[in-house]
Amino acid sequence: MPKNKYTSEMLDYLREIAPGRFNDEITQLFNERFDMDVTDSQMKSLRSRHKIQSSLDPKDRGIRANQSKRLFTDEQIRFIKKNAIDTSNIALTNLINAEFGTSFTLKQIKGWKKNRRVSSGLTGHFEKGHVPINKGTKGMFNVGGNKTSFKKGQTAHNFKPIGTERVDREGYVLIKVADEGTWPERWKFKHKVEWEKVNGPIPEGYVLIFLDGNKQNLYSSNLKLITKSQNLQLNRKQWRFDNAEATEVGLSLARIKEKISKIQKEPTSLADEVSR
Incomplete structure (x- = not known):
């Protein structure tokens, strides 16, 4: 990512979270906060350019390793496992964000499930003789038919008003x-x-x-x-x-x-x- 893509707000946030953390944890928090996909090496270069230090002794890494890789809380993990079955990754992402008021990305949900072998049980293929739910409705990609589609001006279920x-x-x-x-x-x-x-x-x-x-x-x-x-x-x-x-x-x-x-x-x- 070009250097000028990092705003002063992003750099200020890095200065606030860097003390007491290793680079991989800083990268994870930064990506979650700004919904980005910065790599560990890019973060290391960014911090070096702006002299943002963590002041940590590398020997502490073994002690903190398990703490620095947690993306979800225990409650969120239980929620994901409970709702993963028969639920697409997109739907699961929307569910957890609506439930906890978070802004997790589809990529984060997919990656976490893949690393922990949490499966939805969905194959992505229809069984023989299956009748599509949107059969006879207009719109080839309109799963569920026009009756349940979002209409112009309709508010999403997880919409948060200004001031929230x-x-x-x-x-x-x-x-x-x-x-x-x-x-x-x-x-x-x-x-x-x-x-x-x-x-x-x-x-x-x-x-x-x-x-x-x-x-x-x-x-x-x-x-x-x-x-x-x-x-x-x-x-x-x-x-x-x-x-x-x-x-x-x-x-x-x-x-x-x-x-x-x-x-x-x-x-x-x-x-x-x-x-x-």
Whole structure:
């Protein structure tokens, strides 16, 4: 995928989920969030270009391997197995998304079933003497006949109105803001939507964090706009806490580190300061 296809929102999301995760897990979460098909190698290159690190020791991979490959929750797995028999992959994808308010793709459902040998029992072939359900109706591909087809203006059973909220796998509250466009254009992080209502668009080079670490605490006092370099320091030094005041202290240290880094990159500025 061309570099310019990755939006600032996508890169910000990577910076938020990368700490504490391996590349394959980051890739999986990214693809689920934006309904994409990025490979592990593409993700590795993308993170390298934008200096997005996970700060993980490779020796921890064995411990986390089983945790990092889960696509569905236990409840969703039970739902898939219960409804897989005599159900096409397309229908099963629609069912699970309607049941859990998710946005799993057909490819994810098919891949998961294939890897775990979960079969629908459907062969894709009609038995001898079978009478098609749409026999005598108009429309060669209109399975079920015209009487049960969607009519113009009819709303899908899993349609979610604007303003609908849901919590994603990372614990972020998402809110639907539009009926048209791509998934990222229709669903936004609610904390960003609420913050931007008051303060305007988040400036380039900045991110919004939760001071107490609770992604569902959307009070303005819990949201803090910081630079991406400060955010990187919070991740690297593990200066994030479930206490807002403690995180503020960590942020103060991150600002100091940021200033020191700038001074070190401009030795002439430091010399000027000393000479004054």
